[in-house]
Amino acid sequence: MATLRPLLLLLLLLAWRCGGEDAEVLCADSACYTLHRDESNWKSAQERCEDNGGNLAPVGSAGEAERLRELLASAGWAGPAWLGLALPRGHCVRPQEPLRGFSWVAGGEPGNFSQWASEPAVTCVSARCVALRPPGPHGPGGWADRACRSTLPAFLCKFSFQGMCGLLPLAGRGEVTYATPFGVRSARLAAAPFGTLAEVQCDSGRASAFAVCKGPLAGGGFAWHPPGPLCPVDCGHHNGGCQQRCLDAPGEPPRCACHPGFVLAADMASCLAEDSCHPNPCQGSCRPLPGGFECGCEPGYALAADGRGCSDVDECESGPCQHQCHNIPGGFQCLCPPGYRPAGPAGHHCHDVDECAQPHACPQLCINIPGSFRCACRPGFQRQPGGESCLDVDECLRDPCPGACRNFPGGYECLCPPGSLRDADGHGCSPGEAIPNSIPQSSSIPHSSSSIPESSTVIPRSSGSITQSSGSIPQSSGIPQSSSIPRSTRIPWTTSIPRSLGMPTAGLGAGSDEHSADGPRLLLYYIVGSLVAILLLLAFALALVACRKRAAKREKPPAKNAADNYCWVPEQPESRGERSLMGFTGSTQGCERTKQTPRV
Known part of the structure; x- marks a missing residue:
C-alpha cells in the first residue's frame, strides 16, 4: 500500500501539469463555482461544464445567489454570464410561476427562489436561456433571458463534491497552487474539494512538495495527505507552523499539539475545541470545521451578517403566488380570493370554483363566472325584485x-x-281551409231576411240538411238540419241567432278581449240551442203522426143494410182502358155468384 502512494501522487502530478485552466473559483460547503471567460453560446457552455463533471450553475437559494455575486466581485467581472436556467423549444413561458416556466439544467425541484431583473419574453415556440447580470449602474442585477444561440463572453459552472479540505498548513513560507478535479488551477482557495492536488514551493529552496485532499477519514471529514505542515523548519521558526504547540523531538520532524480542552484538527496544525458546537454558538445549525465552526440556517432563513444568527427570508418578494402571497416565518403562504381554490404544485395557483356544481345554487339557471356565479331565469320567467326566485311572466x-x-x-x-x-x-x-257551401240557398227564403252574413260561416261540415220542401237554410245560420222533419214542417228564417248574442264574426275577431274570449262559448250556446229546437220540432211532428194513426184505428166500420146484397159498380171513365173493363167484368161475375146464393 505504501508503494502505491508515490505512484498516485505521480499520476495526479502528471494530470495537473498536462491540463487545467486559470479561472476564478469559489468553494464553500460541498460545491465549487467557477467563472470562465470564454465567448460561447448556452449549449457550448453547458458542454464545457459537463466535460469537467458539472453543469451550468443553478441558483436555488439566496445563499447560492450571494456566492455567485462574491465570485463575480472577486473576479472583477461586470458583464453577463450564462446560468443553467433554460426554456426548451415547445414549452410556454408561464408568468405566474417563480421560474416563469424555465427549468434548471441540473434537474431537481424548481424551488420558489427567483431573481428576475426583467420579465422574460412570452413565447411557446423558441428556446430561451438565462444569463446572470451583475449589479451595476444599469440596475441591481439579476436574471435576464435571451436567445440560446446568442453568445456571451462568460459562463458560470457548478461542481458538487462529498466534502472539502481546509487550507494546506505550511510550517514555513511557501506558495501553494491547487489543481482541482474539474480542471481549474488556482492559488486562492479557502477550501479545496475532495481529490484536489496541492503543489507547494517552499521559500527554503527545497524541492516541491505535494499533498492530496483525501477522505472520508475514519472519524469523518476530509484531510490532506501528507497532513503537513509542509516546508518544515524547527519549532523555533514560526512555531513550526503549529497553531498552539510545536513538539520537536530528537531524530523526529517537528509535530503540532494542542492545549488541554482542544484537539488537533484534520490538518494536523490547527486546534479545535473538543466540541466547538457545544454549546451551540449558532442560532441555527452548527458544523465543526478545522479552526472553528460554521453556522447554518433552516430553509426559509438566511445567515445573518454576524455569521451566527438567522433572519427570515421574505419569499413573497419573488412573486411565487398567482394571486396573493403572505409571508410567514420560514416560508410563505399563497392565498386565493373568494371564488377560487388553491391548485397546482404546493398550492401556488388558484382555480375558479364552479359554484353551479353545488346543488340548489339557483332556483332555475346558474351561470358560472370567474370568482363567482350568477342566477338566471328560464324564458317565460323573470327575477323577483330583491330576490333570487323566478316569477312567471303573463305574456x-x-x-x-x-x-x-x-x-x-x-x-x-x-x-x-x-x-x-x-x-x-x-x-x-x-x-284555416274554407268550408264548401254544399246546401244551395232556396229561393223561398230571401237573402234580405238573413240575420247572419255569409262571411261568418262557423258551422262544421257535420251539420245535417233540411228536406228540400222545407226550404234551405244558409250555412251561416248555424242550425243543424235533419231529414226526419215532415214535408209540412218549414223552419222560418227567423230561427237564426241574431247578432246581439255576441257570435264572433270575421270583422269582430280582434275587436276586444271580451268578445274574443266569449265568441266560442256563444257559438256553443247557439249550436246547442238550435239542436234543442230541432229536436223539439221533430218530437212534436212524430207525436202528431202517432196520434193520427191511433185515431184512425179507433174508427168502427158502419152497419150492413139491404143494399149490401147488391153490387155497386162505380162509373169508370172511358179513358181507363181495357184494364178497367176487365175489372168491371170481374165484379159483375162476383155479384152474380152472390145472387145465386139461396137465402136462408
Whole structure:
C-alpha cells in the first residue's frame, strides 16, 4: 500500500501539469463555482461544464445567489454570464410561476427562489436561456433571458463534491497552487474539494512538495495527505507552523499539539475545541470545521451578517403566488380570493370554483363566472325584485294573440277562433281551409231576411240538411238540419241567432278581449240551442203522426143494410182502358155468384 502512494501522487502530478485552466473559483460547503471567460453560446457552455463533471450553475437559494455575486466581485467581472436556467423549444413561458416556466439544467425541484431583473419574453415556440447580470449602474442585477444561440463572453459552472479540505498548513513560507478535479488551477482557495492536488514551493529552496485532499477519514471529514505542515523548519521558526504547540523531538520532524480542552484538527496544525458546537454558538445549525465552526440556517432563513444568527427570508418578494402571497416565518403562504381554490404544485395557483356544481345554487339557471356565479331565469320567467326566485311572466297582458290567450308557467298559447288554425309554436293563428257551401240557398227564403252574413260561416261540415220542401237554410245560420222533419214542417228564417248574442264574426275577431274570449262559448250556446229546437220540432211532428194513426184505428166500420146484397159498380171513365173493363167484368161475375146464393 505504501508503494502505491508515490505512484498516485505521480499520476495526479502528471494530470495537473498536462491540463487545467486559470479561472476564478469559489468553494464553500460541498460545491465549487467557477467563472470562465470564454465567448460561447448556452449549449457550448453547458458542454464545457459537463466535460469537467458539472453543469451550468443553478441558483436555488439566496445563499447560492450571494456566492455567485462574491465570485463575480472577486473576479472583477461586470458583464453577463450564462446560468443553467433554460426554456426548451415547445414549452410556454408561464408568468405566474417563480421560474416563469424555465427549468434548471441540473434537474431537481424548481424551488420558489427567483431573481428576475426583467420579465422574460412570452413565447411557446423558441428556446430561451438565462444569463446572470451583475449589479451595476444599469440596475441591481439579476436574471435576464435571451436567445440560446446568442453568445456571451462568460459562463458560470457548478461542481458538487462529498466534502472539502481546509487550507494546506505550511510550517514555513511557501506558495501553494491547487489543481482541482474539474480542471481549474488556482492559488486562492479557502477550501479545496475532495481529490484536489496541492503543489507547494517552499521559500527554503527545497524541492516541491505535494499533498492530496483525501477522505472520508475514519472519524469523518476530509484531510490532506501528507497532513503537513509542509516546508518544515524547527519549532523555533514560526512555531513550526503549529497553531498552539510545536513538539520537536530528537531524530523526529517537528509535530503540532494542542492545549488541554482542544484537539488537533484534520490538518494536523490547527486546534479545535473538543466540541466547538457545544454549546451551540449558532442560532441555527452548527458544523465543526478545522479552526472553528460554521453556522447554518433552516430553509426559509438566511445567515445573518454576524455569521451566527438567522433572519427570515421574505419569499413573497419573488412573486411565487398567482394571486396573493403572505409571508410567514420560514416560508410563505399563497392565498386565493373568494371564488377560487388553491391548485397546482404546493398550492401556488388558484382555480375558479364552479359554484353551479353545488346543488340548489339557483332556483332555475346558474351561470358560472370567474370568482363567482350568477342566477338566471328560464324564458317565460323573470327575477323577483330583491330576490333570487323566478316569477312567471303573463305574456297575455301584452295581447300577443289575434283572439283569446291562455297563459301557463313559462309561456302562453293562443286560442284561435273557429275557422282558423293555431301556428306550430302556439303563438299565433292563421286562416284555416274554407268550408264548401254544399246546401244551395232556396229561393223561398230571401237573402234580405238573413240575420247572419255569409262571411261568418262557423258551422262544421257535420251539420245535417233540411228536406228540400222545407226550404234551405244558409250555412251561416248555424242550425243543424235533419231529414226526419215532415214535408209540412218549414223552419222560418227567423230561427237564426241574431247578432246581439255576441257570435264572433270575421270583422269582430280582434275587436276586444271580451268578445274574443266569449265568441266560442256563444257559438256553443247557439249550436246547442238550435239542436234543442230541432229536436223539439221533430218530437212534436212524430207525436202528431202517432196520434193520427191511433185515431184512425179507433174508427168502427158502419152497419150492413139491404143494399149490401147488391153490387155497386162505380162509373169508370172511358179513358181507363181495357184494364178497367176487365175489372168491371170481374165484379159483375162476383155479384152474380152472390145472387145465386139461396137465402136462408
